Amino acid sequence: MTAKQLKTIELSDMKNIALGGAFLGTGGGGDPYIGRLMAEEAIAKNGPVQVLDIEEFDDDALIIPVCMMGAPTVMLEKLPRGNEAIAALESLQNYLGKRADAIFCIEAGGLNSTIPIAVAAEMKLPIVDGDGMGRAFPELQMVSMTMGGVSACPMVMADEKGNSIVLNTVDNLSTEKFARVITVEMGGAGLIALYPMTGAEAKKSILRGSMSLINSIGRIIHSEQAANRNPAERLARDLNGIRLFEGRVLDVDRRTEGGFARGSCTIDGLGPDAGSQIKLDFQNEFLIAKTSDGTPRAITPDLICLLDLETGQPITTEQIRYGFRVIVFGLPCNPQWRSEHGLELVGPGYFGYELEYQPIEKLNPAKV
Amino acid sequence: MTAKQLKTIELSDMKNIALGGAFLGTGGGGDPYIGRLMAEEAIAKNGPVQVLDIEEFDDDALIIPVCMMGAPTVMLEKLPRGNEAIAALESLQNYLGKRADAIFCIEAGGLNSTIPIAVAAEMKLPIVDGDGMGRAFPELQMVSMTMGGVSACPMVMADEKGNSIVLNTVDNLSTEKFARVITVEMGGAGLIALYPMTGAEAKKSILRGSMSLINSIGRIIHSEQAANRNPAERLARDLNGIRLFEGRVLDVDRRTEGGFARGSCTIDGLGPDAGSQIKLDFQNEFLIAKTSDGTPRAITPDLICLLDLETGQPITTEQIRYGFRVIVFGLPCNPQWRSEHGLELVGPGYFGYELEYQPIEKLNPAKV
Numbered sequence: 001m002t003a004k005q006l007k008t009i010e011l012s013d014m015k016n017i018a019l020g021g022a023f024l025g026t027g028g029g030g031d032p033y034i035g036r037l038m039a040e041e042a043i044a045k046n047g048p049v050q051v052l053d054i055e056e057f058d059d060d061a062l063i064i065p066v067c068m069m070g071a072p073t074v075m076l077e078k079l080p081r082g083n084e085a086i087a088a089l090e091s092l093q094n095y096l097g098k099r100a101d102a103i104f105c106i107e108a109g110g111l112n113s114t115i116p117i118a119v120a121a122e123m124k125l126p127i128v129d130g131d132g133m134g135r136a137f138p139e140l141q142m143v144s145m146t147m148g149g150v151s152a153c154p155m156v157m158a159d160e161k162g163n164s165i166v167l168n169t170v171d172n173l174s175t176e177k178f179a180r181v182i183t184v185e186m187g188g189a190g191l192i193a194l195y196p197m198t199g200a201e202a203k204k205s206i207l208r209g210s211m212s213l214i215n216s217i218g219r220i221i222h223s224e225q226a227a228n229r230n231p232a233e234r235l236a237r238d239l240n241g242i243r244l245f246e247g248r249v250l251d252v253d254r255r256t257e258g259g260f261a262r263g264s265c266t267i268d269g270l271g272p273d274a275g276s277q278i279k280l281d282f283q284n285e286f287l288i289a290k291t292s293d294g295t296p297r298a299i300t301p302d303l304i305c306l307l308d309l310e311t312g313q314p315i316t317t318e319q320i321r322y323g324f325r326v327i328v329f330g331l332p333c334n335p336q337w338r339s340e341h342g343l344e345l346v347g348p349g350y351f352g353y354e355l356e357y358q359p360i361e362k363l364n365p366a367k368v
Numbered sequence: 369m370t371a372k373q374l375k376t377i378e379l380s381d382m383k384n385i386a387l388g389g390a391f392l393g394t395g396g397g398g399d400p401y402i403g404r405l406m407a408e409e410a411i412a413k414n415g416p417v418q419v420l421d422i423e424e425f426d427d428d429a430l431i432i433p434v435c436m437m438g439a440p441t442v443m444l445e446k447l448p449r450g451n452e453a454i455a456a457l458e459s460l461q462n463y464l465g466k467r468a469d470a471i472f473c474i475e476a477g478g479l480n481s482t483i484p485i486a487v488a489a490e491m492k493l494p495i496v497d498g499d500g501m502g503r504a505f506p507e508l509q510m511v512s513m514t515m516g517g518v519s520a521c522p523m524v525m526a527d528e529k530g531n532s533i534v535l536n537t538v539d540n541l542s543t544e545k546f547a548r549v550i551t552v553e554m555g556g557a558g559l560i561a562l563y564p565m566t567g568a569e570a571k572k573s574i575l576r577g578s579m580s581l582i583n584s585i586g587r588i589i590h591s592e593q594a595a596n597r598n599p600a601e602r603l604a605r606d607l608n609g610i611r612l613f614e615g616r617v618l619d620v621d622r623r624t625e626g627g628f629a630r631g632s633c634t635i636d637g638l639g640p641d642a643g644s645q646i647k648l649d650f651q652n653e654f655l656i657a658k659t660s661d662g663t664p665r666a667i668t669p670d671l672i673c674l675l676d677l678e679t680g681q682p683i684t685t686e687q688i689r690y691g692f693r694v695i696v697f698g699l700p701c702n703p704q705w706r707s708e709h710g711l712e713l714v715g716p717g718y719f720g721y722e723l724e725y726q727p728i729e730k731l732n733p734a735k736v
Contacts, residue, residue: 091536095463095534161538161542162538163535163536163537163538163542163546164536164537165533165534165535165536165537165546166463166533166534166536167531167533168459168531168532168533168534169531169532169533170529170530170531174529174531177553178531178533178550178553181549181550181552181553182546182549182550184549185545185546185549
């Protein structure tokens with residue numbers, strides 16, 4: 001799908017962006033409702049946010065991503081007050097001795113596609129049309145910038161109490177490990193500013209057009225919902241997606257552990273899938289979909305999205321409840337993630353699975 | 369005891385300082401042997417270190433304490449390479465945009481009285497004749513500077529891999545909590561620079577004369593050892609100390625947990641104490657000494673030191689082994705610790721004991 005290029009984010013765009021972000025968030029990236037409210041409040045106060053292609057920036061421009069880090073289960077109960085993200089950004093700017101020229105979205109997700117918009121509105125800065133994942137992933141080294149050789153550090157973490165921590169680590173995996181234990185000590189979630197990049201670095205390493213894509217996906221879901229159609233059909237067609245399964249949630253096992261929401265949910269088939277089951281494993285985001293006989297149907301880094309069977313509304317991992325009637329929807333990931341370096345960072349082996357990665361379109365040839 | 373004022377630290381002073389520091393370290397503060405080697409190497413290379421009373425500094429001088437943080441059990445196996453402490457100091461100086469005018473010792477202890485000397489020699493800076501505890505304590509907010517309203521932050525932590533973290537927290541207890549989980553992630557120990565203070569702040573808040581006292585105690589132990597006398601008698605007389613117990617170590621329970629070495633050891637009486645037992649609880653440092661019927665004999669913040677029964681050599685909590693013949697030696701703490709604020713910070717209640725603090729000289733009237 002070629003998404004229509006987004007030029008500015010107005011108040012009225014936020015419902016689409018929150019929804020499109022939650023869809024690409026593959027179960028993670030935080031609650032879309034809260035993120036939408038935060039961004040709407042900031043836009044109402046400060047006016048629309050300009051969206052710029054990375055080519056419109058000078059090579060020495062300073063681009064700073066901001067987001068929330070932690071278990072989505074915790075984020076729901078520990079709402080950002082709104083100024084922690086600004087505090088993280090300002091503390092990083094002070095540390096660098098430079099002001100940001102643009103804000104950047106590190107991942108797609110309900111909260112993490114919208115917090116950067118709130119910050120951009122508040123700081124009267126443009127936002128870059130791109131992101132670092134093309135979806136959401138649970139760990140902070142899992143970004144295209146790591147593949148592009150950009151350091152996550154200096155990174156700043158801030159919490160609602162006023163604590164602020166600057167990390168300078170030897171590599172991005174170490175940044176994740178230190179930041180994760182600090183997140184736990186912050187009560188399970190914190191606001192962060194990291195991967196400060198020059199325009200030149202960003203041009204080489206980011207995934208492009210993500211804000212436009214998120215917006216287009218949100219528009220599709222809304223317009224199909226308005227026409228009383230389930231958006232899954234049209235999303236499958238426009239995004240080369242696959243309807244993997246439909247059914248009713250039978251069991252959810254979810255625990256907050258080591259700063260992540262980990263667990264799995266089992267879905268009992270309905271309609272065309274009656275008589276079979278599928279199991280989704282997650283660590284903040286969905287990682288693996290397998291049928292009850294152990295056959296993989298989708299493997300990280302390909303996207304696994306859970307949608308309400310009636311409305312097509314994305315369901316995050318912390319929202320899943322017994323009895324929900326759902327569609328399991330799959331999407332091929334950005335081709336960069338299928339490279340050797342990409343799979344080292346986000347493939348099944350990294351998450352402890354012995355499974356070898358196979359592209360979703362090969363696992364489901366009949367459905368493509 | 370009025371300690372003779374120490375003016376410079378020569379190579380030949382290090383054996384006394386390492387020993388005196390280990391004695392006041394109350395079982396913690398790190399291994400004296402390693403600390404001595406580090407400081408001796410630095411002095412041999414760079415010459416003696418000047419020791420100055422805090423009154424000799426201007427009110428706007430910058431005083432920076434450096435030390436190792438972590439479980440002593442881990443410090444033994446994860447030796448500092450020597451340059452991590454310098455890295456922590458330099459990173460803090462860069463963050464502040466100012467150079468230190470003097471180095472400071474945060475606590476007494478085998479390693480933590482000697483690392484600052486190594487750093488001072490390396491940086492060609494004087495060291496202040498004082499410390500923040502008058503002994504060792506396990507947590508970093510447990511210093512007289514906290515009572516004096518000095519912030520532990522900005523604080524820098526560095527490890528041997530090259531990771532470096534700057535903390536800015538809302539209070540000193542929060543600094544401890546964040547720093548402790550980072551220490552664990554660093555592998556159990558890290559080098560830190562913290563409590564950057566002006567001369568004026570230091571004059572109001574530090575404990576004075578500690579380097580001179582440490583040196584004098586070390587001299588007493590060495591001279592008594594040289595004369596083949598157990599130093600305990602003379603230490604008791606000169607320091608108003610109390611020989612609480614003598615016996616043989618019967619049992620040691622020690623675990624590294626949450627970044628601390630926690631546990632207890634039981635000592636079976638010998639000589640005048642035959643037929644009774646005493647139990648020492650520790651968290652890096654000794655906290656409580658109790659007889660087998662539960663009667664307290666010494667309670668934090670008073671000092672509990674374990675000495676070899678033959679030689680008077682201080683024994684750290686990570687060195688205690690079954691069969692060691694030992695003297696349990698007690699000392700009244702600095703009077704500041706007996707204030708309401710002092711006991712809140714380091715009294716038995718903070719460590720989870722229901723016991724009320726009672727001064728060691730009241731608990732052992734017959735022995736004073």
